[in-house]
Amino acid sequence: ATPTALMVGTGRGAQLGILIKGPEVLESTRRVDTVVLDKTGTVTTGRMTLLAVHTAEGTDEADALRLAGALEHSSEHPIARAVADGALEKLGALPAPEDFANVPGLGVQGVVEGHAVLVGRERLLADWAMRLPEGLAGARAAAEDAGRTAIAVAWDGEARAVLEVADAVKDTSAEAVRRLRALGLTPILLTGDNEAVARSVAREVGVEEVIAEVLPQDKVDVVKRLQAEGRSVAMVGDGVNDAAALAQADLGLAMGTGTDAAIEAGDLTLVRGDLRAAADAIRLARRTLGTIR
Numbered sequence: 001a002t003p004t005a006l007m008v009g010t011g012r013g014a015q016l017g018i019l020i021k022g023p024e025v026l027e028s029t030r031r032v033d034t035v036v037l038d039k040t041g042t043v044t045t046g047r048m049t050l051l052a053v054h055t056a057e058g059t060d061e062a063d064a065l066r067l068a069g070a071l072e073h074s075s076e077h078p079i080a081r082a083v084a085d086g087a088l089e090k091l092g093a094l095p096a097p098e099d100f101a102n103v104p105g106l107g108v109q110g111v112v113e114g115h116a117v118l119v120g121r122e123r124l125l126a127d128w129a130m131r132l133p134e135g136l137a138g139a140r141a142a143a144e145d146a147g148r149t150a151i152a153v154a155w156d157g158e159a160r161a162v163l164e165v166a167d168a169v170k171d172t173s174a175e176a177v178r179r180l181r182a183l184g185l186t187p188i189l190l191t192g193d194n195e196a197v198a199r200s201v202a203r204e205v206g207v208e209e210v211i212a213e214v215l216p217q218d219k220v221d222v223v224k225r226l227q228a229e230g231r232s233v234a235m236v237g238d239g240v241n242d243a244a245a246l247a248q249a250d251l252g253l254a255m256g257t258g259t260d261a262a263i264e265a266g267d268l269t270l271v272r273g274d275l276r277a278a279a280d281a282i283r284l285a286r287r288t289l290g291t292i293r
């Protein structure tokens with residue numbers, strides 16, 4: 001394409017809410033045949049709500065909410081906000097944790113009111129040799145079958161509660177997937193969330209391939225593996241945990257509603273956080289390069 005065509009393409013992109021980092025970015029779209037979609041915040045709104053609290057026998061719901069809410073109040077994760085907001089709404093106030101740490105892709109841990117508390121995936125509990133008692137494991141399975149994310153809460157060495165959180169699929173996501181397919185791209189849903197939730201979201205938006213339970217630092221390896229299979233990969237994401245994968249992808253598309261880390265790592269930004277703009281971007285780039293009409 002001529003420099004003028006590239007400039008026109010870039011300008012048209014801005015009108016469509018697509019910020020392109022440079023003309024060379026358009027060139028990367030030529031061979032793209034696979035589009036990896038992050039789930040939380042990209043295909044779904046990322047605004048989660050706390051829907052239910054299940055407690056082990058002898059555990060008080062208010063205790064579970066207070067200890068989990070206090071820790072999650074210190075985290076920026078969408079799940080953390082849902083838990084902290086849900087707890088605040090029920091209890092009115094939350095104590096400040098004495099100690100707090102994020103465990104990326106797994107949850108949070110810390111000390112609240114003198115108790116060592118864990119909130120997150122069952123895998124986080126397993127790292128401390130804890131597991132859900134039978135009743136809570138059942139609640140977790142039922143929640144996941146319903147497409148919700150189940151978060152385990154443990155303190156003083158015992159798993160004591162399961163929290164159900166969920167966010168909604170964006171109402172533009174299914175159409176976006178149809179448009180990406182119409183451009184000949186194969187969509188893949190990639191997430192750190194569990195398989196059942198991922199499958200349920202994938203079904204809702206029309207994606208068949210799912211890669212779930214991927215730790216933040218491993219998302220980039222998924223992209224590398226697809227590239228090693230000879231695929232040319234576009235990746236759409238919004239989180240800090242997507243940044244490395246966005247940089248590795250042949251074309252990285254960052255949600256403008258997402259984190260600065262993702263926006264910096266991407267080749268282009270979908271300003272409005274509307275996944276349909278991913279299809280617009282690829283179509284525009286191809287048209288600018290004269291590969292389609």
Ligand code: ADP
Nearest residue numbers: 040075077080105106107119120121191192193
């Ligand atoms: P995604 O890839 O969908 O954006 P993440 O990699 O951020 O998700 O998180 C993966 C999983 O780790 C979540 O689905 C959740 O089970 C758990 N998790 C991460 N952070 C937290 C947190 N602050 N509180 C509870 N659970 C968490």
Ligand code: MG
Nearest residue numbers: 038040041239
């Ligand atoms: Mg995300």
